[in-house]
Amino acid sequence: MSSTSVYPTPINAFKQSKRSVLSVIVDNEPGILARIVGLFSGRGYNIEALNVTVVDVKKNLSRITIETLGEEKVISQIIAQLEKLVPVHSATNLAYLSESYEAEICLVKIEFENEEQDQKILNFADIYRSRTVQKRQNVVVYEISGTSERINKFLDDLDTIGGIKVELVRSGPIGLGI
Amino acid sequence: MTNENEFTGADILLKALKDQEVDTIFGYPGGAVLPIYDAIFGQNFLKHVLVRQEAGAVHAAEGYARSSGKVGVLLVTSGPGVTNVVTGLTDALMDSIPIVCISGQVPSHLIGTDAFQECDTTGITRPCTKHNYLVKDVSKLSETIHEAFKIASSGRPGPVLIDIPKDVQFAKSKYISKKDISFREHRIKAGSKNVDKIFVEELVNHIKKSERPIFYVGGGCLNSGHQASQELIKLVNKTNIPITTTLHGLGCFPGEDKSSLGMLGMHGNYEANLAMNKCDLMINVGARFDDRVTGRLDAFSPDSIKFHIDIDQSSINKNVKVNFHTNTDITLTLKEINSFIDSNNIDFGDKDYSNWWGQINEWRKKECLHYEQGDEVIKPQHAISRLYELTKQKDTFVTTEVGQHQMWAAQYYKFSKPNRWITSGGLGTMGFGMPAAVGAQMANPDSLVIDIAGEASFLMNIQEIATAVQYKLPIKIFILNNEYMGMVRQWQELLHGSRYSESYVDALPDFKKLAESFNAVGVRAKNVSELDDTINEMISIDRPVIADIWVDKKENCFPMIPSGAAHHEMLLSKYDKENPENQEKGKVLV
Ligand SMILES: Cc1ncc(C[n+]2csc(CCOP(=O)(O)OP(=O)(O)O)c2C)c(N)n1
Ligand SMILES: [Mg+2]
Numbered sequence: 001m002s003s004t005s006v007y008p009t010p011i012n013a014f015k016q017s018k019r020s021v022l023s024v025i026v027d028n029e030p031g032i033l034a035r036i037v038g039l040f041s042g043r044g045y046n047i048e049a050l051n052v053t054v055v056d057v058k059k060n061l062s063r064i065t066i067e068t069l070g071e072e073k074v075i076s077q078i079i080a081q082l083e084k085l086v087p088v089h090s091a092t093n094l095a096y097l098s099e100s101y102e103a104e105i106c107l108v109k110i111e112f113e114n115e116e117q118d119q120k121i122l123n124f125a126d127i128y129r130s131r132t133v134q135k136r137q138n139v140v141v142y143e144i145s146g147t148s149e150r151i152n153k154f155l156d157d158l159d160t161i162g163g164i165k166v167e168l169v170r171s172g173p174i175g176l177g178i
Numbered sequence: 179m180t181n182e183n184e185f186t187g188a189d190i191l192l193k194a195l196k197d198q199e200v201d202t203i204f205g206y207p208g209g210a211v212l213p214i215y216d217a218i219f220g221q222n223f224l225k226h227v228l229v230r231q232e233a234g235a236v237h238a239a240e241g242y243a244r245s246s247g248k249v250g251v252l253l254v255t256s257g258p259g260v261t262n263v264v265t266g267l268t269d270a271l272m273d274s275i276p277i278v279c280i281s282g283q284v285p286s287h288l289i290g291t292d293a294f295q296e297c298d299t300t301g302i303t304r305p306c307t308k309h310n311y312l313v314k315d316v317s318k319l320s321e322t323i324h325e326a327f328k329i330a331s332s333g334r335p336g337p338v339l340i341d342i343p344k345d346v347q348f349a350k351s352k353y354i355s356k357k358d359i360s361f362r363e364h365r366i367k368a369g370s371k372n373v374d375k376i377f378v379e380e381l382v383n384h385i386k387k388s389e390r391p392i393f394y395v396g397g398g399c400l401n402s403g404h405q406a407s408q409e410l411i412k413l414v415n416k417t418n419i420p421i422t423t424t425l426h427g428l429g430c431f432p433g434e435d436k437s438s439l440g441m442l443g444m445h446g447n448y449e450a451n452l453a454m455n456k457c458d459l460m461i462n463v464g465a466r467f468d469d470r471v472t473g474r475l476d477a478f479s480p481d482s483i484k485f486h487i488d489i490d491q492s493s494i495n496k497n498v499k500v501n502f503h504t505n506t507d508i509t510l511t512l513k514e515i516n517s518f519i520d521s522n523n524i525d526f527g528d529k530d531y532s533n534w535w536g537q538i539n540e541w542r543k544k545e546c547l548h549y550e551q552g553d554e555v556i557k558p559q560h561a562i563s564r565l566y567e568l569t570k571q572k573d574t575f576v577t578t579e580v581g582q583h584q585m586w587a588a589q590y591y592k593f594s595k596p597n598r599w600i601t602s603g604g605l606g607t608m609g610f611g612m613p614a615a616v617g618a619q620m621a622n623p624d625s626l627v628i629d630i631a632g633e634a635s636f637l638m639n640i641q642e643i644a645t646a647v648q649y650k651l652p653i654k655i656f657i658l659n660n661e662y663m664g665m666v667r668q669w670q671e672l673l674h675g676s677r678y679s680e681s682y683v684d685a686l687p688d689f690k691k692l693a694e695s696f697n698a699v700g701v702r703a704k705n706v707s708e709l710d711d712t713i714n715e716m717i718s719i720d721r722p723v724i725a726d727i728w729v730d731k732k733e734n735c736f737p738m739i740p741s742g743a744a745h746h747e748m749l750l751s752k753y754d755k756e757n758p759e760n761q762e763k764g765k766v767l768v
Binding site: 030077086088 | 301304305308312329364490491495
């Protein structure tokens with residue numbers, strides 16, 4: 001993975017994984033998501049995360065970002081299959097670009113029981129420059145963004161605090177080639 | 179207020195079909211397509227062929243398309259009408275056959291209410307079409323139909339479905355003609371028109387260097403058009419390189435030519451499979467390294483440099499990694515190879531691969547297609563050989579069902595031209611051949627069209643005899659009647675200890691009487707002395723004929739690469755025994 005983020009990550013050594021992020025530009029028409037999801041399920045590929053939004057209203061284009069796992073051979077086959085779909089303009093493996101940026105957003109709701117936990121949470125939030133969205137009594141909601149790895153690490157760190165309750169939602173990664 | 183420039187959806191459909199030069203449509207009516215049937219009633223450019231089950235319509239459209247090179251078209255109603263064509267759409271997708279299926283849908287305002295004969299047509303057919311549409315706005319109908327035809331026939335061809343709600347068939351709009359539509363290139367995926375010159379040069383250099391080259395040619399060559407086959411013949415003649423074809427490639431190169439090694443693969447020729455295994459240069463022209471062809475992948479042609487010409491990018495490196503590839507159309511690429519050779523005065527004359535041909539001729543001496551025909555019971559191989567000899571002077575199209583008879587047809591019937599051989603390869607759909615023959619005969623009214631059938635497969639779409647009779651289509655159903663699902667019986671014999679579980683076809687009809695009851699003609703050969711006369715009689719009758727040919731019930735189809743085995747591990751006859759380790763592994767494969 002060559003991707004970097006506008007947000008610095010505390011992880012120095014980037015983990016080498018067979019994870020790929022695919023960026024697909026499509027005509028925004030009925031059934032396009034079903035075509036893509038059906039292609040993955042029908043051919044036995046994994047979807048780890050998925051994000052779909054219109055990105056050009058005038059030209060009626062959507063960008064679909066898919067995080068998937070697989071060997072290089074499988075990923076090339078997925079790209080070739082995606083590019084055969086009629087409404088697909090292009091399918092790109094962000095890892096193949098010389099430079100690409102990736103980001104994900106995550107909202108975390110934390111219920112804590114005491115002051116000490118709150119302080120620890122705040123500390124971590126600070127390190128990761130996570131923004132407080134809401135805070136009332138013993139519930140706090142943070143928004144954190146950056147590479148998926150960075151969010152994973154933040155969540156791992158939160159995990160080290162015992163006795164708190166965490167509920168979260170993640171957007172899945174999105175990315176752009178530069 | 180009526181506007182002269184506005185037409186109903188049903189009329190727009192007919193105008194578009196006319197514009198697309200469609201003159202034949204296979205269909206079956208129902209509530210959700212009645213407006214379209216009404217429009218068909220009042221015109222005469224389009225001939226509607228009423229099938230007896232929608233499965234017949236889709237296979238007929240496939241047979242029409244394959245035998246004519248044009249797009250096949252069918253029309254079915256909503257719900258059960260369209261679910262009946264799912265098999266055929268999948269078949270056309272697997273075998274890259276251009277067809278357009280028009281289906282009726284319940285009116286827009288009822289979609290999603292579980293209305294009578296509603297089904298999620300685009301949902302059900304999404305994985306079995308190249309593309310599909312639900313047209314909710316009549317003003318989009320013209321361009322949708324034109325795009326559908328373009329997509330079906332461009333790049334790697336395939337089936338496209340257009341679902342039209344009943345209210346849209348009544349609603350009015352302007353008609354936009356084909357010439358006024360500008361297609362968006364990314365949607366058509368026609369493949370590159372630029373020949374890859376580097377690929378061509380590399381290929382010619384490798385041909386010059388190689389000692390043991392081979393052409394491996396598939397259905398893509400067929401889909402590229404007749405000229406592809408002409409260029410291929412030129413190239414083979416120039417280079418003296420042996421050529422083998424897949425099941426669908428049969429006919430792209432004359433089967434009786436000295437350079438032809440025949441079909442390769444599971445039931446392919448010994449010399450073809452051995453040559454694939456031992457070659458040092460493989461030139462794949464429009465084939466997709468299907469598992470029926472490659473056998474065990476880790477032992478597939480281990481020592482060869484591989485070149486692959488295929489318009490479909492997803493066919494490259496899918497099953498087998500290749501060294502060089504191009505996605506440019508086969509005709510264009512082969513033409514460039516030929517002209518590169520000519521303009522650089524490259525002479526292959528002294529390089530005649532004589533050692534390689536010597537080796538191949540040794541393999542040929544095995545006579546892998548040899549069989550013993552006794553005086554009584556007809557051997558199925560003999561039946562096909564005689565059929566070939568007695569029809570080869572005629573302008574003949576052959577369709578098949580699926581099973582042993584299909585493989586024997588591929589082995590013993592020789593094709594010299596493309597588009598004469600119409601069979602279900604990728605999906606292996608029993609019941610394909612008879613309706614496909616109806617389609618082929620519609621496209622070629624003056625030719626001889628024969629469905630080489632098994633009795634079990636024939637029963638799957640037997641109702642279509644009525645279609646053949648109604649439209650006076652003199653198709654011939656040549657049944658190799660072994661009273662077994664022979665191919666199933668063969669696998670049970672080889673892999674399941676001869677436990678013939680449910681593969682005997684009991685309670686068969688009397689095919690002669692059956693033919694007569696449909697107002698067709700039935701003929702029969704019970705032993706070898708009756709065979710030629712029966713075939714000649716069949717050919718001479720200018721009506722649909724069912725020929726019931728009683729063949730040896732226990733005959734197996736050889737040679738055979740059992741599933742899980744490699745090319746060089748072919749079984750030549752029932753006396754060859756399979757390596758038991760392969761057998762265990764192969765059992766789980768199909
Ligand atoms: C629709 C369908 N169902 C099942 C099969 C599996 N199958 C392959 S060959 C075969 C037997 C075909 O019997 P028959 O038509 O008599 O041909 P034979 O092998 O005897 O020549 C069967 C059941 C199939 N290919 N298609
Ligand atoms: Mg049979």
